[in-house]
Amino acid sequence: MADETRHPPTIDLQGARLRPLRMSDAAAFYAYLRDPAVTELTSYPVVSLPMVEAMIERYLRRWAEGELSKWGIALQHEDQLVGTCGFNEWSKVHRWAELAYDLAQAHWGTGRMRQAVDAVLQWTYQQDQIDRVHAYVRVDNRRSERLLQRSGFVREGCLRRYRIARGQPHDFYIYGLLRSDWEAARLDSEPTKPASR
Numbered sequence: 001m002a003d004e005t006r007h008p009p010t011i012d013l014q015g016a017r018l019r020p021l022r023m024s025d026a027a028a029f030y031a032y033l034r035d036p037a038v039t040e041l042t043s044y045p046v047v048s049l050p051m052v053e054a055m056i057e058r059y060l061r062r063w064a065e066g067e068l069s070k071w072g073i074a075l076q077h078e079d080q081l082v083g084t085c086g087f088n089e090w091s092k093v094h095r096w097a098e099l100a101y102d103l104a105q106a107h108w109g110t111g112r113m114r115q116a117v118d119a120v121l122q123w124t125y126q127q128d129q130i131d132r133v134h135a136y137v138r139v140d141n142r143r144s145e146r147l148l149q150r151s152g153f154v155r156e157g158c159l160r161r162y163r164i165a166r167g168q169p170h171d172f173y174i175y176g177l178l179r180s181d182w183e184a185a186r187l188d189s190e191p192t193k194p195a196s197r
């Protein structure tokens with residue numbers, strides 16, 4: 001897996017693509033993270049441009065070191081960054097990874113993140129080192145919960161006062177999707193073959 005993870009693939013979505021982040025994405029990333037609606041229900045701190053640059057550096061370094069990390073979501077025509085999707089953490093020992101994502105508000109409700117999450121899951125489960133993907137969602141982040149539910153994640157519990165976001169403690173749900181759940185859902189959605197006579 002190390003070779004694949006050192007070079008995150010570009011994956012086409014409808015009208016957009018998942019592609020490696022670049023340092024030149026910092027301004028667009030900062031522009032949408034400055035929008036309080038985007039960070040309101042997350043554990044992001046108040047961000048500055050240098051913090052966003054440092055985040056991109058960290059994501060790129062993690063890929064380079066053979067770790068799973070984040071992709072950029074860019075519009076197909078302009079290549080403008082409108083979101084990120086990928087992994088905050090990866091335990092090689094326990095074979096899980098923590099999914100995280102964010103999208104510029106102008107693109108909410110377009111199904112882009114659903115496509116991005118599904119593509120990341122497909123790529124990840126095609127590799128052979130992950131059996132579980134999970135995500136932490138603030139209990140008041142209904143959009144994110146619905147997104148995970150539609151992608152097949154199951155709510156596994158509530159972690160009370162799990163993270164402090166901009167000075168306030170918050171409860172988070174943990175959502176998980178096992179490789180076996182994902183494979184079963186794919187089998188269910190495959191068209192049934194006509195019975196042979």
Ligand SMILES: CC(C)(COP(=O)(O)OP(=O)(O)OC[C@H]1O[C@@H](n2cnc3c(N)ncnc32)[C@H](O)[C@@H]1OP(=O)(O)O)[C@@H](O)C(=O)NCCC(=O)NCCS
Nearest residue numbers: 038042101102103108109110113136137142143144146147
């Ligand atoms: C989370 C995020 C990626 C979801 O993407 P999105 O494009 O907004 O998702 P959608 O518009 O498709 O909405 C998702 C679902 O929530 C529902 N929804 C939207 N607004 C809602 C609200 N205020 N209350 C309840 N449900 C809501 C939608 O109807 C949809 O459900 P459906 O598919 O059953 O109709 C996006 O909102 C985002 O980036 N938010 C800021 C960052 C963030 O919260 N990241 C996740 C941290 S865990």
